[in-house]
Amino acid sequence: MREKDSDQELIVSRQVLSIPQRFATGPAMGRFLRELRDNKRIMANKCPKCGRHQLPPREVCAVCRVEATEWEELGPEGTVRDFDVVYYASPDPLTGDTRETPYVACWADLDGTQGAAPLWHLLDAPDLSQVRSGLRVRVVFAEERTGRIEDIQHFEIIE
Amino acid sequence: MSEGADNAFVVEGRMALPYQYFAGATGSTFIVALRDEHKILGVRCEKCNKTFIPPRQTCERCFADLTDNWVELEPTGKVTGFTVIRYAEPYQPKTPPYVLALIQLDGADTPLAHILECGDVDNARVGMRVRAVFADEPKDNILEIRHFEPAGE
Numbered sequence: 238m239r240e241k242d243s244d245q246e247l248i249v250s251r252q253v254l255s256i257p258q259r260f261a262t263g264p265a266m267g268r269f270l271r272e273l274r275d276n277k278r279i280m281a282n283k284c285p286k287c288g289r290h291q292l293p294p295r296e297v298c299a300v301c302r303v304e305a306t307e308w309e310e311l312g313p314e315g316t317v318r319d320f321d322v323v324y325y326a327s328p329d330p331l332t333g334d335t336r337e338t339p340y341v342a343c344w345a346d347l348d349g350t351q352g353a354a355p356l357w358h359l360l361d362a363p364d365l366s367q368v369r370s371g372l373r374v375r376v377v378f379a380e381e382r383t384g385r386i387e388d389i390q391h392f393e394i395i396e
Numbered sequence: 397m398s399e400g401a402d403n404a405f406v407v408e409g410r411m412a413l414p415y416q417y418f419a420g421a422t423g424s425t426f427i428v429a430l431r432d433e434h435k436i437l438g439v440r441c442e443k444c445n446k447t448f449i450p451p452r453q454t455c456e457r458c459f460a461d462l463t464d465n466w467v468e469l470e471p472t473g474k475v476t477g478f479t480v481i482r483y484a485e486p487y488q489p490k491t492p493p494y495v496l497a498l499i500q501l502d503g504a505d506t507p508l509a510h511i512l513e514c515g516d517v518d519n520a521r522v523g524m525r526v527r528a529v530f531a532d533e534p535k536d537n538i539l540e541i542r543h544f545e546p547a548g549e
Binding site: 245246247248249250252253254255256257258259260261262263264265267268270271328329330331332333334383384385 | 425
């Protein structure tokens, strides 16, 4: 390496490409997202054989391989099972924006769930030291909903 | 399907890809000269008797350090090959159809790929004499040369 003139102007190009994409929900995710958007309800489907909830729903029970056609509302309150405090945020793949750090994301078991995976979402936690597993939380829905998982804005802590 | 496909819908979204490209010391000198002086710089290896563009830090043949061997090239040259872009997708520099050509500038031994504006795309020919047209606004990239056009010599 040769020593370069230190006041040389160096060219750096920073860009955010924004690529259009379409996501076809299919029937089960379609019902789930539609209920979020239109009725502010979190719906899981239920296996007729083992009684297990699936959240997010899928057409067929992942264990019994039978069509899961029954629907039940879960939450909107739940209990934190696990959480992350994030100090280094990677860019949101949908916007290219980076969230303000630190922020908290948690996995919460919604009330009424039978065997469904916990729901992952952001947790609005003004005081990080408050966050622990077992914390009671409630889903807050976005004002403007468009049929995406962001229709859930975040979890809030129940006082 | 008992659930009914009526529940299915399409979510229109966008996927963002943030990226950062660093031109490097050699690439930066090249782009700054294009932008500020409308000069097209190459690098020359005296030993191999070759002039390279885009400029590179080392000779591709003898690996000699070419960091300070800058030479100014003419804004004119000839087309050594080309292709016609006919499909459209996001982030192309122009609306298709357009011509991407390999242009060997006068004084250079390697071709530079760039846009060729020659009216109808069917007018593009290998051997055509062309001239660089510079951008009006600073771009900080290779589009400091907006395109090449027939030299009309």
